[in-house]
Structures are given as structure tokens and as C-alpha cells.
Amino acid sequence: MWSILSVAAALFAAAVSAVSTSGNRxxxxxxxxxxxxxxxxxxxxxxxxxxxxxxETPRSEGLTLFHLGERTYDHLLFLPSKVKGLGPNLTPNRLxxxxxxxxxxxxxxxxxVPTSTSLVSLLSELDISLPVERTGTVVDHFNYDTxxxxxxxxxxxxxxxSNIRPGLKSYFELHGGVLAFPHAVGxxxxxxPLLTPIVRAPATAYSYNPKEQAEVLDAxxxxxxGQQLALVSVMQARNSARVTVLGSAEMLQDKWLDAxxxxxxxxxTKTENKEFxxxxxxxxxxxxxxxxxxxxxxxxxxxxxxxxxxxRVKNDVSYTISLSEYVWDKWVPFxxxxxxxxxxxxxxxxxxxxxxxxxxxxxxxxxxxxVSFTLPDQHGIFNFLVNYKRSLLTNVExxxxxxxxxxxxxxWPRSFVISGAWPWISGIGATVTGFLGFxxxxxxxxxxxxxx
Amino acid sequence: xxxxxxxxxxxxxxxxxxxxxxxxxxxxxxxSPVAAPAAKNAxxxxxxxxxxxxxxxxxxETPQRTKLIDVFLVFIAVxxxxxxxxxxxxxxxxxxxxxxxxxxxxxxxxxxxxxxIQTTAANKSEFPEVSPERAFADYVVCSLILHFFCVNFIN
Numbered sequence: 289m290w291s292i293l294s295v296a297a298a299l300f301a302a303a304v305s306a307v308s309t310s311g312n313r314x315x316x317x318x319x320x321x322x323x324x325x326x327x328x329x330x331x332x333x334x335x336x337x338x339x340x341x342x343x344e345t346p347r348s349e350g351l352t353l354f355h356l357g358e359r360t361y362d363h364l365l366f367l368p369s370k371v372k373g374l375g376p377n378l379t380p381n382r383l384x385x386x387x388x389x390x391x392x393x394x395x396x397x398x399x400x401v402p403t404s405t406s407l408v409s410l411l412s413e414l415d416i417s418l419p420v421e422r423t424g425t426v427v428d429h430f431n432y433d434t435x436x437x438x439x440x441x442x443x444x445x446x447x448x449x450s451n452i453r454p455g456l457k458s459y460f461e462l463h464g465g466v467l468a469f470p471h472a473v474g475x476x477x478x479x480x481p482l483l484t485p486i487v488r489a490p491a492t493a494y495s496y497n498p499k500e501q502a503e504v505l506d507a508x509x510x511x512x513x514g515q516q517l518a519l520v521s522v523m524q525a526r527n528s529a530r531v532t533v534l535g536s537a538e539m540l541q542d543k544w545l546d547a548x549x550x551x552x553x554x555x556x557t558k559t560e561n562k563e564f565x566x567x568x569x570x571x572x573x574x575x576x577x578x579x580x581x582x583x584x585x586x587x588x589x590x591x592x593x594x595x596x597x598x599x600r601v602k603n604d605v606s607y608t609i610s611l612s613e614y615v616w617d618k619w620v621p622f623x624x625x626x627x628x629x630x631x632x633x634x635x636x637x638x639x640x641x642x643x644x645x646x647x648x649x650x651x652x653x654x655x656x657x658x659v660s661f662t663l664p665d666q667h668g669i670f671n672f673l674v675n676y677k678r679s680l681l682t683n684v685e686x687x688x689x690x691x692x693x694x695x696x697x698x699x700w701p702r703s704f705v706i707s708g709a710w711p712w713i714s715g716i717g718a719t720v721t722g723f724l725g726f727x728x729x730x731x732x733x734x735x736x737x738x739x740x
Numbered sequence: 741x742x743x744x745x746x747x748x749x750x751x752x753x754x755x756x757x758x759x760x761x762x763x764x765x766x767x768x769x770x771x772s773p774v775a776a777p778a779a780k781n782a783x784x785x786x787x788x789x790x791x792x793x794x795x796x797x798x799x800x801e802t803p804q805r806t807k808l809i810d811v812f813l814v815f816i817a818v819x820x821x822x823x824x825x826x827x828x829x830x831x832x833x834x835x836x837x838x839x840x841x842x843x844x845x846x847x848x849x850x851x852x853x854x855x856x857i858q859t860t861a862a863n864k865s866e867f868p869e870v871s872p873e874r875a876f877a878d879y880v881v882c883s884l885i886l887h888f889f890c891v892n893f894i895n
Contacts, residue, residue, distance in 0.1 A: 355784040361745045703837045703894045708830065712841025714892050719844045720814065723883055726852075732804050735872060 307338035309614050310390060310574045311362030314339040315353075317346060317378065319369035327367065330540045330565055336577070337616075339363075346374040353377065353386050355472075364393045364572045367652040368401035370536050381411035392530045394572040396474040396537035399425035399442070399498075414523050415478030416533055419511040426517060428536070430495035433468060433549040435556060444469040444519075444548045448560055449487045455628040457680050459576055460520075460567055461488050461547075465560030468549045472536035474517035476548035482523050484679040486568075487535075489517035494713055520568065528682035532572040540565050540668075575616050578682050582654050584686055586672055588662065598691040600699070601665050607632055608648065608658035609674055609686060621655035625678075630657050633673040640664040645674070667694040807836075809856045813849060820845030840894040847886040854881040 314334065318324060322344045324331060342361070344351045346369055352360060364386065383406065389394060395411070397403055402422040411418060427441045437443035446469065448462035467487070474495040477483045494513035496505050520537035538544055545562040570576050587594050589604040596630055599605060609632075613622040624630055624647075634641040639676070641664065645657035663670075670692050676684040703709040802810075823842045833839045858867050858875035867875075 319828055435895045639818050698894060703834060704832050706837070709834050709837035709894065711826045711830075712837040713894060714822060715841035716887075716894060718819045719890075720887050722812060722815050722819070723848060723887070726808065727880060729808055730805060732878065733808060735805070 307441070307617070308362070308574045309387055309578045310392065310582075312363045314363045314573070315361040316341060316343050316367065317369065317374070318343065318366045318367040319345060319371065321345065323367065324542045326543075328543055329542045331560070333566060334569060337570075339573075340491045343679060346371045346378060351375075351377045353391070354389075359389050361389055362391060362392065365569075366393070366395045366404075366528050367540075368396065368398040369404060370400070370401055371404060374404050374406035375672070376407055380406050380413060383410045384413055387525055387529045388527065388533060392525055392572050392574060394532045394534065394569060396534045396540060397475075398537040399423065399471040399473050400538075403473065407626070411475070413534060414531060415480045415483060416521060416523070417476045417478070418473065419475075420564065421497060421500070423499065424495045424497050424511055426469070426472045426489055426493050426495050427520065428490055429494045430552060431490050432550055432552065433470075435550050436470070442471055443549070444472060444486065444491060444493065445551050445559075446519075448518075452484060452486070452679075455682070456484075456678065457577060457625045459571055459680055460564070460636055462560045462563060465563070466549065466557055467561055468539060468544055468547055468559045469519055470538040470544060471640045472519050474512060474519060474535060475521065475533055476512045476516055477518055477521055480523075482525060482679075483521060484523075485518040485521045487518070487520040488515050488582060489519055491515055493634065494519060506646055522680070524679065526666070526683065528574075528578075530572050530574065532554070532568060534568060543658060559583065562677075564685055570616065571680070574614070575680070576588070576614065577616040577682065579622055579676075579682050579684050580612045580614065581620065581684060581686050582608050583673075584674075584688055586688065586690070588730055595688070596690070598693055599663055600693050600695065601663055601667050603663045603692075605663055606658060606694040607645075607659045608656050609645065610651075610654045610656045611684070612654045612687065613681075619653040621650045621653065623655060628678070629673065630676055632710055633675065634657055634661070634663070634670055635673055636666070636668045636670045640666060646684065663692055667692050746806060763838040785828065803861070806856060809852060809859075813856075815853055816845050816849045816852065822850065837894050840890040843893075847890075848883060851879055851882050851886065 316324065316331065316658060319377075324343055324733040331341060353364075354360060364383075384394065393410075394487055395407055397418070403418055405422070408418050408422060425442050427446060428444050429441050430440075431444055431446060432441040432634055433445045446467050448465040448467055449460050452457045453462055462719065469487075474489055474493070491514045494505075495511045495517055497511075518533075519523050521533045523531040523533075525531070534540070539561045543566065544559065548556045549559055549560070550556040567576070584607075586605060586607040588596065588599065589606055609630075611622040611630075612619040614620075630645040632641075632643050633639040633647050634643075641661060643661055644661045645659050648658040649656040668691075670690055672686075672688040672690065674684060674686040703713060817876070820842060821847065827838050827842070855875055855878075857863055858870050858878075859872045
């Protein structure tokens with residue numbers, strides 16, 4: 289069974305090895321197909337990595353995400369489009385269905401173009417709020433680009449993001465680089481555990497509507513300010529499909545990929561937008577941060593039999609799980625992020641054991657984590673469960689069910705082995721011997737009736 | 741072993757019955773006149789007399805087989821008490837060993853009491869169809885079952 293599965297997995301992996309683990313059909317939705325020239329480098333990079341890129345406008349007749357119940361594309365990229373709604377083929381429901389069918393979506397917004405209502409609804413489904421009236425631009429009077437936005441302050445220059453919190457893989461970390469966010473739309477994240485902010489606005493930034501709030505910004509009407517505002521956020525659904533919101537579509541354009549920017553009072557430097565865009569697209573389209581479970585093995589210590597269906601209480605058992613991580617174009621051994629642990633639960637309804645799995649070995653493309661432990665003194669149906677769900681990494685939930693039986697009647701230690709039982713053994717001996725002696729004398733004695 | 745030692749006593753006890761027969765005849769009437777004055781001046785001597793009286797009556801009137809049963813009962817009670825004492829002092833691990841060891845003495849005690857009831861001549865009317873031989877055969881079978889159970893249970 290396992291060999292068939294692994295052969296199938298290997299074939300599947302070979303078929304898509306050049307690109308994402310979840311397919312290479314990418315649909316780019318933009319206002320006018322001619323606009324793709326502005327994103328030439330970014331889209332060319334995607335094509336070079338092996339994606340089959342299709343371009344459609346929301347008005348196009350033949351545009352459909354599903355054909356006969358199957359996805360017709362694996363990934364969606366939304367560039368800003370002036371259409372108010374995206375039409376009957378890209379309704380928010382369709383897009384949610386697309387995510388539910390393991391499709392990935394990258395949404396790029398721009399403050400120059402009002403966001404489509406379809407996308408606003410889709411993002412609000414995911415607990416990501418955009419400014420009201422679908423327009424809003426993020427400005428910062430301390431972190432703007434003095435070369436291109438000396439007056440309007442709407443091109444943010446930020447240090448490249450550091451790790452959001454400990455225990456996450458640092459896929460978006462660019463040491464020492466700066467990123468330019470021209471005409472960005474900020475968004476606010478809800479409290480859902482599936483959402484992870486990648487770039488937050490600096491403390492001095494705020495969002496306003498240039499049309500209605502150009503003169504004065506009433507504090508009551510402020511959408512969000514400071515670290516509340518996220519510029520780039522990612523959402524990974526429970527089925528590991530990914531949705532990314534990129535606040536500034538213009539940072540993907542050729543002119544901003546390697547643009548020279550200067551902070552207030554600083555020197556002019558080259559932005560890291562190109563590398564950042566590559567990583568955002570790569571993560572969203574499942575080229576990085578994808579985990580694979582190659583095999584799960586458990587066995588009784590001292591026994592050769594793999595994955596037996598039954599154990600006995602208090603058995604000593606070893607468990608190993610082999611994990612690989614996909615990095616751009618190949619599977620490599622999965623190394624845990626710092627400050628993070630891979631844990632094994634041995635559970636019947638609730639966990640009886642929750643143990644840290646240690647790295648026990650590495651092969652060319654897999655890391656093997658394992659632990660040995662003694663089963664609890666409780667019989668029943670148990671699961672070996674590895675439940676590893678982290679932001680930025682696809683979910684791993686491996687459940688292997690085994691029975692745990694109680695001691696058989698001949699597996700207990702004999703009483704004469706236990707010295708504490710000797711007094712009672714001799715007690716039985718005395719009783720039996722006394723009984724035999726009693727019987728002997730009884731039969732030797734003269735019966736009562738024949739006394740006289 | 742003590743059972744045999746005690747069981748070997750019927751000879752002296754039989755001698756005692758003959759000897760006690762003279763005193764017993766004298767003591768049964770003697771106890772009633774003594775009771776009235778002894779209540780006033782010598783209660784200790786009276787108790788002594790009563791106990792001696794009971795002992796002599798027992799030695800005289802009890803058949804030898806019933807005495808044998810009584811000796812065996814005392815032996816079993818002592819063995820059981822020792823096992824229980826050990827459990828209290830040293831703990832009950834392994835518990836099945838305690839249960840079977842102590843249970844063996846309790847069960848044997850109950851069975852022996854039953855044998856005593858069925859073989860006593862005074863109870864003949866209660867068990868008209870059970871002869872002493874039949875009672876003893878029942879006793880042996882039941883005891884063997886009990887021993888089998890206890891040895892099995894102590895593992």
C-alpha cells in the first residue's frame with residue numbers, strides 16, 4: 289500500500305517538479321491585457337519558473353474557474369482593475385469555492401484604482417477589512433521616498449520585514465534591504481488564526497481617502513493607523529490553500545522592481561522589491577513552505593514488524609515520521625524553525641502522551657523525526673497523531689490508529705517470582721497440608737455412631 | 741502439623757472423660773447450690789468453677805471426631821489471622837496472592853464448620869438423609885475445589 293502511494297507521489301512530484309507543488313496553470317486577471325507590459329519582469333519571471341500564464345479581463349466571456357467541477361486554473365493573480373464588480377464568473381462565492389478546491393489567490397491592490405467589490409467581499413470573508421469606499425492610500429510623513437514622492441508622501445520606504453514572531457520560517461526575511469510600497473492600500477486583519485501579517489505599516493503611517501479627506505482628516509473617520517495597518521498579509525486555509533493580499537500592486541511593476549529610493553535624510557538605495565515579489569508569489573503559489581509526509585513508521589522495540597495494528601499496554605514503542613519541504617524546485621529535508629517543536633500525541637479522545645519528536649536522521653530529501661516511549665497503562669483504540677499546523681507552512685495532520693490491548697492472563701509475573709507473595713503462598717500450603725492431615729486422622733478415627 | 745499433634749491427644753482426653761465423669765456428676769448438682777452463696781462472697785472462684793465445668797463437660801460429652809474438627813478450626817483461624825496480620829503490616833501487594841491465601845483459610849473454615857454441623861449427633865434430626873460419611877465426602881470435594889481455585893488465583 290505504502291509503496292504504491294509513494295510511487296504515485298513520486299510520479300506526481302516528477303510531473304510538476306519544475307514549479308509549484310499544486311500545479312502550474314496561472315490566471316492573471318487584469319483590466320486590459322495590454323497592461324501586462326508594465327509587469328513584464330515579474331510575469332516573465334513566473335513564466336521562466338514554469339508557469340503557464342493566461343491573461344483575462346473580467347469582462348471576457350470564456351472566463352471560468354471551474355469546468356465540469358474541476359479547477360481550470362491552479363492559481364489566480366488579481367492585478368488592479370477599474371471594473372466595479374468582476375462579473376458573474378468571479379463572484380466572491382466562486383472565489384471561495386476556488387480556495388476550497390485548493391486554488392491559490394494572490395490579490396494585488398492599488399490606491400490609484402478602487403478595489404473591485406468582488407475582491408472586497410472575498411477579503412471580508414477571510415476577515416481582512418479594506419478601507420470604506422474601496423479607496424484609501426497609506427501615507428507616512430517620516431518613511432516616504434524623497435525621490436518619487438517628495439510632496440505626496442505616498443510611496444513608503446520600509447526596511448525589509450523581519451520575522452513576525454518566533455517559531456516561524458523566515459521566508460520573507462531580507463536582511464538589510466528596503467522595500468518600496470508605492471500607492472499602497474492598507475488593510476486591517478481580524479483575529480483569525482489563519483491570518484499572518486507579513487509587512488505592517490510603520491507607527492507613523494496612516495490611511496486616508498484622497499478624494500474625500502484631502503483637506504482634513506477627522507479622527508473619527510480614520511480607517512486605521514500605525515501598526516494596525518498591514519500592507520502585505522497572508523492567509524492559509526485549513527486545506528492549505530493560500531491567499532495573499534499585497535497592498536501595493538505597483539511594487540510588482542518593472543519600474544519599481546529595482547527602483548532607486550531614498551529615505552528622508554538617507555542615501556539613495558536600490559529596493560529589494562524584485563526578490564520580495566518573487567518570494568510572495570512563490571509562497572502564494574506553493575513553491576516554498578510546502579511540507580510532505582513521506583512515511584510514518586511505528587514498531588515495538590525489539591521487533592521487526594512495521595506498523596503493527598495492535599500493541600499491549602506498557603509496551604515500549606518507537607515512532608518515526610519522515611518529512612520533506614519543497615523549496616522552489618526540489619524537496620529537501622524539513623528543518624524545524626527555531627523555537628518550534630514537532631510533537632507526537634498518543635491519544636484516545638484526549639492525548640495520553642504529548643511528546644517532542646527529535647531529529648533522528650536525514651536523507652537527501654527527507655528529515656526523519658522520531659521518539660520512543662512507553663505506552664500508557666490503558667487499553668483501547670489509540671491514535672498516533674502528528675498535528676503540525678503553523679503559519680507559512682502547509683498543514684500536517686497524520687493520524688495512525690492502533691489498538692492497545694491489556695495484559696493476557698499468562699503475561700503477568702508468577703506469584704512465586706514476587707517475594708511479597710511468599711507468606712500467602714505458604715498460607716495456602718499450610719491450609720492444604722492441614723486439610724490433608726485432618727482428613728487422614730478423620731478417616732483413622734472411630735465413627736461416632738459406632739462408639740459403643 | 742499442630743493438627744496432628746493435637747489430634748494425637750484423644751488418649752489423654754479419653755482418660756479425662758472417665759476421670760471427669762465422677763466430678764461431672766458431682767458438679768452438675770454442685771453448681772446450683774454453690775451459685776447462691778458464691779454471688780456474695782467468692783465470685784472469682786465461681787467463674788473459675790464455671791469455666792472448669794464447661795471444659796469438663798466438653799471433654800466428656802464431645803465425640804473424638806468433633807474435637808478433631810475443633811482443633812483443625814483453631815489451626816485454620818490462626819493461619820488466617822497470621823496472613824491478615826502480615827497484610828496489615830507489610831501491605832497487600834500482590835493483592836491476588838493475599839486474596840487467595842486469606843480466602844483459602846476463610847473458605848476452609850466455613851467448610852469445616854459445615855462438616856461439624858452435619859456430623860454432630862445432636863443435629864441428626866436436621867439432616868435426616870445426610871450420613872456422616874456423605875457429609876465428609878461433600879466436604880472433601882468442596883475443599884478440593886476451593887484449593888484448586890486458590891492455587892489458580894494466586895498464579
